[in-house]
Amino acid sequence: MSMRVVVLGATRGMGREVARRLAERGDHLVLLGRKQEDLDAAQADLEGRGAAEVVTRVFDLADADAFEPAIDAAASALGTLDAVVVTASLFGTQEDLEADLGVTAQLLDVNFTKTILFCEVARTRLMEMGGGSLVVFSSVAGDRGRRSNGLYSATKAGLSHYLEALDHRFHDQGLHTLCVKPGFIRTGMTEGLDEPPFTGEPDEVSRLVVAAMDRKAPMVYAPRIWQLVMLVISFLPRFVMRRVGF
């Protein structure tokens, strides 16, 4: 049975791959993205891969006033909504962020405040239409505070907490919340960074995410090995983390 899905961030990286997996099984999609040119190319790609329908709309996660109109327009374009997928976020290295408070403020605002506001709008609309899935990309970085990415990981920690609470609060009312925690994935966001062990591919992430959407899981690590890695890391005593410079 094909689904009607809104994807925010479908023009590149992991969002692009998730949208492709949905297209390949014949879903109806609304793509939200910043540039019409990128949206057009993504639309052609997804139609070529078998999407039943692709609608695009220019959208900026920094602009909270646009959230309700965008979700309303998506719902009326597709008739109804089965899922909203949020993969967009900003990234900066700790060094770059520390050097510029303005950039830091923007990252904190978009990744935390704006993302959560968008989730609030999306989940309200999904519940009005009888329930559905809210799928949001957080990160393994949110599981522990590390010396190397504290500002970025703080936004993801907050987001993960919010999504966990949302699951508890609205699960019985038909809202399925899926918190996606990718490990280090080769995308444009990580281009040029040193690759740690267990580096994953966006295509692998997308398959795990779509499978987790289908079985209505509340959380998924991708690649899978990161669940085990983070289990170990979550039990590391602080003095050990300090000693190894984690």
Place this chain on the structure above:
Amino acid sequence: MAASDTVPAVTLHAGTALRGWGGLGVPGREAQGEDLRALTEGVPTLSRGMGRSYGDASLPPPGVTAVVGTRRANRVISFDPDTGLLVAEAGLSLREIVDVFLPRGFFPPVSPGTWFVTLGGAVASDIHGKNHHVAGTFGAHVQWVVMRVASGDIVRCSRTEHPELFLATLGGMGLTGHVLEVAVTLQNVSSPWIWREAMKVPTFDALLDGLETSSDWEQTVAWIDTLATGRSFGRGVLMRGRWARPWEAPAHFPPAGIEPVVPFNAPSFLLNDWTVKAFNELYYHKQVFRNVVGPVTPRGWFTPLDAVHHWYRAYGRAGFTQHQSVIPRSAGREAVRTYCETLAAHGGTGFLCVIKDCGAEGDGLLSFPEPGMSVALDLPNTPDTPALVDLLNEMTIERGGRIYLTKDTFTRREHFEAMEAARLPRFRAVRDTWDPTHRIKSAMSVRLFGDEP
């Protein structure tokens, strides 16, 4: 065999960051991205797809540390189910094409022994497959290509627009420019299954006869046990197949199956005459019955080794190369037999020797296949390998044949020039027109085409 005095122009090493599929490479990195136009804006030295060429074709020349990695630029631009015409970015792989389009009844017009090949790589190598005798090379099905040429301009070329550039690009090893987009006509298939017949054949002559009499089959290939000598020399397995008719195919779509990984390089003592002999015995005798007939998955039929990720590691840290040559039909059958006997005598320690009858030559200026018999053998890298490659190349030249550059690591420039004396001048002329200073080059082009390092 005399020790080799070959000094390859580029020294390859094990364990480097950028490697050919044979395991050897150079230091450096891939600049990957989803936007090929942006990545190629300053006309970098070389583009690389999935790095499945065995030797140095996808490696940068000395002093250059980055190549463009195209595999993330893999958008479909358009697909027309009425004509099968697929237009896509150069990084789209055959594996993705199979995943996306086989359920809709379409398949790449030509499939080599791996699907881990990008469209850009398929064009640059002008790949061939088991259907060469009926379908020709991949290039025969390419309608046009969009390229970033050395001047920085973006040019669309085809058999009618800039035809010389187009034909030089088919099999041109990426040396004519960066391929950005490819338009290729997919094959409409009758079912997602292959109807396959495989039979044990006891002698070399019977094997060549089998290939010839099976030419009405869409796909043919044969495997020779190079370790079998004397009376059983040339014994092997003949395989032929075609797309199954709907009523012959199982009702379900071919399953994906599991994909094991070879986790690390095998210790070198594992690969010796005894293990290879055991492997070949098993391969020959795994067919308990003389003939096996029935439907198989396209994956099992076309790309049995893709199922084992990093299988090259079975060859250990020193890696391996392959020698693939085509012996033209005009040289006669005896020329193929003596060539294979030499392989058996000197290069026995390789797993599979694959032979395939090639059809008509394509229009790519440096495309590999020509009417005759293609013979391919994996060779583990040892200090003697360059000398063995020299010997095989000399025999190939004697027989009027040529080699497949995509598999090559050790060929010397003078041997390459002897094989390609008739075709090289035209290729060089096109390249000099579009890239007079040879801004686009590779480790292979320094070794074989005489580019300045």
